[in-house]
Amino acid sequence: MDISAVNALSYEDFVNIFGNVVEKCPLITAAVWTSRPFISLNALEATINEFIDALPESGKEGILRCHPDLAGRDLHSGTLTRESREEQARAGMDALSSAEASRVARLNEEYKRRFGFPFVICARTTDKTRIWRELSERCQNARAAEMARGIEEVKKICRLRLQGLVLSDAPNKL
Numbered sequence: 001m002d003i004s005a006v007n008a009l010s011y012e013d014f015v016n017i018f019g020n021v022v023e024k025c026p027l028i029t030a031a032v033w034t035s036r037p038f039i040s041l042n043a044l045e046a047t048i049n050e051f052i053d054a055l056p057e058s059g060k061e062g063i064l065r066c067h068p069d070l071a072g073r074d075l076h077s078g079t080l081t082r083e084s085r086e087e088q089a090r091a092g093m094d095a096l097s098s099a100e101a102s103r104v105a106r107l108n109e110e111y112k113r114r115f116g117f118p119f120v121i122c123a124r125t126t127d128k129t130r131i132w133r134e135l136s137e138r139c140q141n142a143r144a145a146e147m148a149r150g151i152e153e154v155k156k157i158c159r160l161r162l163q164g165l166v167l168s169d170a171p172n173k174l
């Protein structure tokens with residue numbers, strides 16, 4: 001689908017197709033629909049990012065809380081969204097040893113206990129080793145820094161999901 005086809009979508013089709021570019025936050029997609037027509041994929045992405053940036057802290061925390069833990073309950077119970085399942089699988093989260101699974105569960109809980117929202121990282125741009133390292137290191141950050149970093153990771157995830165849905169006229173790099 002190219003950007004002209006995106007602009008021609010009905011509201012319902014737009015939300016059905018793009019409603020999960022930010023995990024479990026179709027409200028964002030519904031809100032940016034009114035900004036069409038988009039001159040490019042980058043413009044659509046920028047509109048989503050601007051909407052996110054304009055949210056109060058509580059809204060940004062809400063976006064982070066909509067994200068499933070890496071190798072967490074949703075993965076084990078098969079209730080991840082298709083996008084999250086594919087992303088987590090690519091980072092090896094579905095093939096952990098029991099020791100690794102226990103470690104990531106413990107680190108996720110420690111992170112959530114400290115910040116009140118889950119650790120979020122763009123799994124498609126990293127790997128298991130870097131996830132371990134980032135999860136440990138980022139746990140030491142200040143809450144405000146982690147809120148900002150988590151939202152930046154959400155935007156990376158969103159960009160890759162958009163690129164999977166819309167033909168871009170220029171090669172986007174993360």
Ligand SMILES: NC(=O)N[C@H]1NC(=O)NC1=O
Pocket residue numbers: 067068069070083084085087088118119120121122123124157
């Ligand atoms: N917690 C977390 O980062 N989850 C997300 N990351 C990603 O790339 N896909 C996810 O499900």
